[in-house]
Amino acid sequence: MSEKYAIVWFRNDLRLGDNPALAAAARSGLPLLCLYIRDEESAGLRPLGGAARWWLHGSLAALEANLENRGAGLTILAGGALPIFEGLAASGAAARVYWNRRYGAAEVALDSAIKTMLTEKGVACESFNGSLLHEPWEVTTSAGMPMKVFTPFWRAAQSKREPASPLTAPKSLKGAKPLKIGGLKPVSLASLKLEPTKPDWAKGFHEYWTRGEDGARERLGDFLDESLDGYTDGRDRPDKSATSRLSPYLRFGEVSPRQIWSAGQQHVLSDRGGESDFGKFASELGWREFSYHLLFHHPDLATKNFQPRFDEFPWVENEAHLEAWQRGRTGYPMVDAGMRELWATGWMHNRVRMITASFLVKHLLIDWREGEQWFWDTLVDADPANNPASWQWVAGSGADAAPYFRIFNPVLQGEKFDPKGDYVRRWIPEIAKLPDSVIHEPWEASAAQLNAAGVALGKTYPKPIVDHAAARERALAAFAATKGTEPPIPKRTRRS
Ligand SMILES: Cc1cc2nc3c(=O)[nH]c(=O)nc-3n(C[C@H](O)[C@H](O)[C@H](O)COP(=O)(O)OP(=O)(O)OC[C@H]3O[C@@H](n4cnc5c(N)ncnc54)[C@H](O)[C@@H]3O)c2cc1C
Incomplete structure (x- = not known):
């Protein structure tokens, strides 16, 4: 029988430095099987969005190279994590398994099931905060x-x-050789097809990011x-x-x-x-x-209002408005610049995330879950905790959320946080020649200013899809209508 090895299961910890699971596995003195599982089968796991898949590819490639440099490779398997670990345990060669914890409900349930199964089969299993x-x-x-x-x-x-x-990265690692992994077939990173090809919409991302x-x-x-x-x-x-x-x-x-x-x-x-x-x-x-x-x-943070009052909120379904928002064609430069930055780079500045999210939820009255899903698919940092928590914060439905009645004015936000219009000009070249005074509200430009800048509103750049003042009133009215569904505040009983 071949020698026993320790498994390090990499998940959201694609690094060698300050990696408690890797450090503990290295300390065990056993040869290491460094493992990544592309699991699209286990129940309840949220499928990664497109931009995050692109990021994951580069991150795994970098991890693989770093592991090889230190003497251990990266074994990639595809399939449900539980049956994969059952196979590994059955091979009799896995002596110990190490991983760093995850915190979503489906991940916790899966990890617990794997830990129970491994322990029953006599394979020691240890988890860490990484x-x-x-x-x-x-x-x-x-x-x-x-x-x-x-x-x-x-x-x-x-x-x-x-x-x-933080723990220092191990200087060298002892890779398990030959790999005996219970009849399971390792796959190549390329075969996972994490990066887009036709069309390669992420081509421009390389200019902004070095993954790994x-x-x-x-x-x-x-x-x-x-x-x-x-x-x-x-x-x-x-x-x-x-x-x-x-x-x-x-x-x-x-x-x-x-x-x-x-x-x-x-x-x-x-x-x-x-x-x-x-x-x-x-x-x-x-x-x-x-x-x-x-x-x-609150495991259903991405799907359920933290404050139940919002369950009755009269969200509007409007495909045309949703698409205008997604494509950066709302006619509000600060909103459109953000949505285009997101599409071009897979990232958006925090202030602009707040402005664009507020616009979707309050100006367009579109359910925050639509926006959360769009960000989930387009952000390279799409995060299972930060994304839904932030969307609920902006919507007003979250824990410690911004009050719903605080409605960002995208023009004033632009004037305050992009005072010379540099950000807007970078992402909306078709209005770049407008003067600073109207760059955040092109509809206020005179005919001469529009002409001189080569802007034909409604043709080269959209007119606003909603009027700010009217949208604000509509949002406040919608919010007021949900108030009635709040549980009544208990009256103080007075002792006579
Ligand atoms: C609608 C909306 C959606 C968001 N979705 C995500 C998301 O999917 N993933 C994500 O990482 N962040 C998200 N954020 C939070 C924040 O916008 C980003 O973390 C930040 O813009 C990342 O840029 P940075 O690394 O330069 O941040 P820095 O300002 O340099 O902050 C350092 C780190 O702190 C954390 N952080 C910063 N702000 C927040 C915040 N408000 N909430 C939680 N963590 C924060 C991030 O990990 C960030 O990398 C969202 C915010 C909003 C308003």
Whole structure:
């Protein structure tokens, strides 16, 4: 019988550094089978969107290369994870299995079933926290309950022990040879067909992203050196490069929040600037933690209103409006620029995510789940916790959400956060020659201004598909109509 090996099951932790599962497997001294499973069969797993599949391809390719450089390859299998592990256990060669945890309900159920099966068959199985600063169940109210409001959540999280120091990447790994994997057939990365071909709509993405752990390290270093100092003021400006753009790397675990936390603190302690900005940046990681806390305690975050009052909300079905929004053709430059940035790069600036999401939900009264699904399919960082939590936050239906009556005016948002119109001009070249004074509201331009800029409203660029003031009134009325469905506030009983 061939030698026994340890399996490291990679999932949303596609890195060698600060990978507790990999580190524990390496410590076992057994030869390693580094495994990725493309599972499209297990019940309840949300299929990845197109842009995230593109990202995953590059991320797996980078992981494979990094593992090979250290002496172990990446074995890719396709199929349901439970039957695959049953096969691996039956082969008798798997001695131990290690993975880092996931937090969606279907993933937790699947991992628990696999752990139970392996344990019954005598295969030791260990799981770790590889993707959060604190486990979602560690942060609670003083009564031990899950939290619903961000500020006390983040305060409670910060009052816990400091996040553990990140683990260094193993310098060398002992790969299992020959692989004896119970009759299971490894497949090539290419055969998974994760990247689009005809048409290759992701061709332009390469200009913006270097997928993989090395790309993440470089991006983190650049951010700390160039943008941490000034992050607090700059982070709302889509016309600047002021945020980290680490979101897809965090989504697929090419960098861990502990690595970011530790590198940020070292940067600040070595007097390289950003002292006053690190707290703000760290609190954004806090929003990520909060989103995972919500997902863990409310598994149907992507499909069900957090506040049941919104179950009665009179959403409007309007295919033409939905498509205009998706294609960046609403006639509101700030909205259209964001939707086009998303399509061209697989990413959108946070401020513009809020503006575009608010426009869909409040100006068009289209159900937030439509927008969530579109972002899910088009974002390279499409995240099972951050995406639904953020959509519900914007819609007003979420935990600690923005109040529904706060309706962004896309013109004022543009004037405030893209004051010279640079962002809009980058993504909507057909109106780039309009003067700054009307760049966020082309319908206010004079005939002479439109002529001089070569803009024919309704032809080269759309007229607004809804009027802001009227849409605002309609949204407020719709919201008022749902109020009646709220459970009545109990009256105080007065003692006479
Ligand atoms: C409608 C909507 C949908 C969103 N969908 C996603 C999504 O699918 N995936 C995703 O990672 N983020 C999502 N966000 C949150 C946020 O917009 C992105 O995380 C951020 O823009 C990523 O850019 P960055 O890495 O430069 O952020 P930075 O400002 O550099 O922040 C650092 C990290 O903190 C985390 N973070 C920042 N803001 C938030 C936030 N509001 N909520 C949760 N985590 C946050 C991210 O992991 C981010 O990479 C969404 C926001 C909105 C309004």
